[in-house]
Amino acid sequence: MKQLLLLTALFVTFQCNGQISFVSENTSWEQLSKIAKKEKKLLFIHLWGTECEQCNEVANKGFAGPVLKKVFQDNFIAIQSDVASENGKKLAEKFHIKGALVSLYVDSEGNVLNRFNGSTSYSNTYLEYAQEAISRKGGKQLSEFEQEYQRGERSGAFLKAFIQKRRESHMPTNDLLDEYVGKLPVDSLTNFYVVKFIYQQGPALDSRAYRLIQALGQHRMIDSMYRSVPAHEAVAFNNGIINNTFKKAVETKNQQLAYQAANYSQQIFRENYVMGRLYFQRNMIRYYYEVKDTTSYFNECRQLLDQTHLLMTVDSLKRMDAAAFEKNRVAQTPVGPPGEKQAVRFAPPSQTFHIELNEHAWHYYQMNNNPRDLERALMWSRRSMEWHEELRKDKQHLPLGNPAYIDTYAHLLYKLGRKNESIEWQTKAVEAQKVTGMSWTSMEKDLNEMKAGTLK
Template sequence: MRTTRYRLILCQFLVLTLSITSQGRPLISDEPSGGIRFFKGSWQQVLAEAKRQNKPVFVDVYTTWCPPCKRMAKEAFPNPKIGSTFNVHFINYQLDAEKGEGIDVAKLYAVASYPTALYITPDGALIHRAVGYGGINGMLDQVEHVLRIPALKATLVKGDKDFANGRRDPEFLKKYLVMRQSLGRPTSDVLDVYLTTLSDSARTAPETIAFIANNLQTTDSQAFDFLIRNRPPVLSADPVKRNLATTVLKAILRTLDNDYKQAVSTTDETLLEKIIANSERNTTSANPFMQRTESIKQEAATSYRLRFFKQTRNFTRYQSIAESEAQSLMAQSVTELHTADSLASIRLQNMMRFMPDSIKNRLASTLAGKPMNDQMMSWKVAHSLCELADTYRQQGSSTASWQIAIPWIERSLVLYRSHESLHTYAQLLHKLGRNQEALTYQKQAIVDAQKAGWPTDEYESELRKMNP
């Protein structure tokens, strides 16, 4: 039974790891993968396009002799991060201030230095100007500033009115969603409506799935349900489907995390249980070939609840779960876990034999520093026991609670020694008045942290407090 459990954990870990750690951008996206896409046409045509898409215009006003203009064109405009940001929020346009229409437009907006960035509403009103080139980060900061300007927010008013009056054509809703997203407004209600307006073929098209993923804000929505039902397989042989699957998974994990943070900030246990249910739905749909037992599902739910009660500092509720979880972990003998380590290592090696080199490289990069060889299952149990013991160290307020955690951290050290577990053990010993032992283990934590390249200032400070 436990062998099956370890196999399920291994497969689940690998699939999720491969999914969320794509080192490139998704190949399928509602945004281009390169730099800024500039509109080609006349000044009047670009304003007409801005009205059609309900977006403001970013205008790069330059001259051919301007060194900062050339540097910006070479360095910033091809940059994927700049491109994905500007292409979402603006219609992008370039004008030579000394040629053609550029002369009149530069005069109209009193451009006297180069480069000058103009941010224009679809009706031609100036929202903001920025002179010079401050690097890629400077341009991204500039966009954040522009998107907070009330004059830009006013361009959303018409969309709000049309939506309230019942306008529901897909083209309008898509533009309206992009504008709401760019201004940090909620999108869930509009996104759900947008899905209902599409035909079956349009709804399941890769570009639609990517658009829904990029605009998803909460798991409590029809859009979340849609992505759960229509996600491509993560391990597809088709790189386009595989990258689209990564886009979807990142969106789902992002919204689960956002909802979880809201639950913690409001100490909302009802929301927490919804998140647990939606997290399970995500895992099941991401791994349809894998049967998840009730014990595996309960393990995932327990992890969520422990983290929640720890972060909300509800130690009474934390204890009610932690001691039962620790008892289950401690029941797994060292011999049994070492056997499971060997089996997991063999399965991992067999799985990797059939993986493309690109996936092997991503996996190796992702798992750097983690014991994914002959200690994988031991590390998992050791890490869990250390986390439980450390929470008792931090939030427990009595000798009894600290004493309870001692066997947990001792087993953790037997299974997988780390500077974190040594530090937790030293601190618990110090709280229990076992000062000489505490000093010994704190010094060992410092040595092991140094070997791992981990900063030791905090550990050394605590060592001085132990030995005044």
């Protein structure tokens, strides 16, 4: 009877504004596993952090989507936990999670069936990942692969299957990939399908797998492989290589490796030097920020934004969007009945520039106390708001402006000692946030602290 009462008590739920019901955030893994086995369900574990309140609000909006209700109610026990809390730390440690935000779809044995990094207000994303996880129930799971691996299984076929299982769950594969390549006869690395499989894993530039392929000089075959796959798959090859190299560079604080990743990204645009150089700088700035080399970060930011972004105009950004839209329109295959107006999937490249201005302005607010640098960041912030308004003034979205950009501007004003102006702009940020339908609690909290002079 005590056992039954315990299981019942754990089902005290938190609606999170809607459709996914979460058990208590303090529910341990052992209790979660027991409930899932009893109910014959999977587990949805969302680990969040306090560093990005807006990210949490975005996730909560996504969880509120009506499309999630039946699938999650029928198939999952769900929990949200702060990654810094005692239980959150234990869950993160169990699943080798290093930070928020991460959503895991796992079975009662702890096998990860799917993983989503980050947050989104688009409920269908969580639904699609959930449906994929449900489809992966049964069969050979990661824990079984891990057990066989620990017992010494190292055959090429096993390692390939293990890599595919990890990749299916959005988990790292590069350590296994090097081991797999080491099991292959050297001449197999001239095989089109073997090389394609390796590239699908995004081998780091300093990995054994990548270096061996390059050493064999199969450049013509690699070029043929890139041409033979759809454009999105070729992009995925490159993104995997860059991201895995960059991640390793940050973890080991290896600036030279970060340079190699940045250089690789530049070479992708070898026919467009300006764009290639831009991607090189973006990657190095990202590296300096991640490893907390603030001196290099501040210097590189100033150089990039002053010599690139601030030389642009709204008209030049509009021309950039128009050219990119036409390229996308021509490249996309129409879907639907002939003669009907077709939708074109399109993300305007101009948004990257005002997003970066706001992002770097915010980082200056967080990490820099030099008044001259803060004034520079204030200029970037003001420009980001102006561009956003001009580029989207014909759209209905965000009629009062981008609340995140306004929030950045207000905080910089406050740090520069311009309290009254900061209160005025933070009030605008709160009102703009209310229009979006998302929580404005954290912005209003900052507004109150600005008024009291206690904002840190």
